Amino acid sequence: xxxxxxxxxxxxxxxxxxxxxxxxxxxxxxxxxxxxxxxxxxxxxxxxxxxxxxxxxxxxxxxxxxxxxxxxxxxxxxxxxxxxxxxxxxxxxxxxxxxxxxxxxxxxxxxxxxxxxxxxxxxxxxxxxxxxxxxxxxxxxxxxxxxxxxxxxxxxxxxxxxxxxxxxxxxxxxxxxxxxxxxxxxxxxxxxxxxxxxxxxxxxxxxxx
Numbered sequence: 001x002x003x004x005x006x007x008x009x010x011x012x013x014x015x016x017x018x019x020x021x022x023x024x025x026x027x028x029x030x031x032x033x034x035x036x037x038x039x040x041x042x043x044x045x046x047x048x049x050x051x052x053x054x055x056x057x058x059x060x061x062x063x064x065x066x067x068x069x070x071x072x073x074x075x076x077x078x079x080x081x082x083x084x085x086x087x088x089x090x091x092x093x094x095x096x097x098x099x100x101x102x103x104x105x106x107x108x109x110x111x112x113x114x115x116x117x118x119x120x121x122x123x124x125x126x127x128x129x130x131x132x133x134x135x136x137x138x139x140x141x142x143x144x145x146x147x148x149x150x151x152x153x154x155x156x157x158x159x160x161x162x163x164x165x166x167x168x169x170x171x172x173x174x175x176x177x178x179x180x181x182x183x184x185x186x187x188x189x190x191x192x193x194x195x196x197x198x199x200x201x202x203x204x205x206x207x208x209x
Contacts, residue, residue: 003148003149003152004152005142006142006143006149006152006153006156007152007153007155007156007159008156009137009142009143009153009156010055010152010153010154010155010156010157010158010159010160011156011157011159011160011163012156012160013130013133013157013160014051014055014126014130014156014157014158014159014160014161014164015160015161015163015164016193017126017129017160017161018160018161018164018165019164019193022123023119023122023123024047024116024119024120024123024165025164025165025168026168027043027115027119028040028043028044028047028116028165028168028169029168029169029172031043031112032168032169032170032172033172035112037169037170039112040112040169041166041169042112042113042116043112043113043115043116044116044162044165044166044169045113045116045162046112046113046114046115046116046117046118046120047116047117047119047120047161047165048116048120048158048161048162048165049116049117049120050116050117050120050121051120051126051157051158051161052154052157052158054120054124054126054127054130055126055130055153055154055157055158056150056154057127058126058127058128058129058130058131058134059130059131059134059145059150059153059154060150061127061131062130062131062134062135062138062145063145063150065131065135066135066138066145076132076135076136076201076204076205077205079132079201080198080201080202080205083194083195083197083198083201084194084198086191086194087191087194087195087198088191089191090188090191090194091188091191091192091195126157130157134153136200136201136204139204140204
């Protein structure tokens with residue numbers, strides 16, 4: 001398996017996972033606006049350190065599950081239901097709500113790094129998300145659970161996360177007033193992403209019959 005392709009897969013799925021405004025990317029953007037790009041980048045690096053650990057744990061967990069296909073089948077069906085519910089929620093139920101503005105206090109570059117580590121550690125969503133994605137990719141034969149394959153995927157996931165945080169840091173001030181960053185459009189983006197994942201998973205399940 002081409003490790004460059006696996007790296008790009010990790011980059012892509014981590015990238016789309018960080019697109020919607022959340023705790024990490026919005027905090028990185030606000031730190032950058034108030035304290036400068038350097039502190040925003042330090043925060044992002046700290047967050048990416050934890051992302052690397054979380055993605056690795058997810059891949060190891062997925063490797064264990066790959067040896068128990070009966071468990072994977074159940075989890076994939078549960079995941080489909082969850083993603084469909086998320087899709088329905090964000091496309092048809094979620095309403096636009098004003099987000100409270102948090103004013104970050106001035107801190108040193110090192111403290112921003114550890115703040116990124118801490119806040120990223122509180123966000124455990126990447127573990128089940130990446131476990132699901134690696135299992136799905138392995139089921140398509142696009143990656144394996146060998147050491148080099150896992151390392152390539154983790155490296156891609158870290159890169160994808162940092163690239164999106166970097167984009168928030170440097171472009172948020174220019175696009176924050178645009179319709180792209182409105183809650184309504186972000187709900188549409190999230191719902192579309194989970195909808196596509198649901199369709200792909202359903203197709204893969206149907207092919208197994």
